[in-house]
Amino acid sequence: MPACVENVNASLAAYLDAARHGTLDAEIIDQLIADLDAIKAESDSGTITIAFSPEHSEGLVGIVA
Numbered sequence: 001m002p003a004c005v006e007n008v009n010a011s012l013a014a015y016l017d018a019a020r021h022g023t024l025d026a027e028i029i030d031q032l033i034a035d036l037d038a039i040k041a042e043s044d045s046g047t048i049t050i051a052f053s054p055e056h057s058e059g060l061v062g063i064v065a
Helices: 003-021 026-044 054-064
Strands: none
Touching (some): 003 026
16 A cells, blocks of 8 residues: 555544543644655555545545545
8 A cells, every 4th residue: 555545544543532531733734744645645646546435535525525
């Protein structure tokens, strides 16, 4: 698995954990944004392909929104 995917998985898990426990802070959010930007850059360059099912897309939007 590419490092950028592992990073997004880790930062999303940290985000969700902090949200559940009321400990969400700017550093956690900034890390998730940076990791999402990195994975988007990899996708835009063609290095990786990101494919979400409609259900996954809706779920991710619901979590982050």
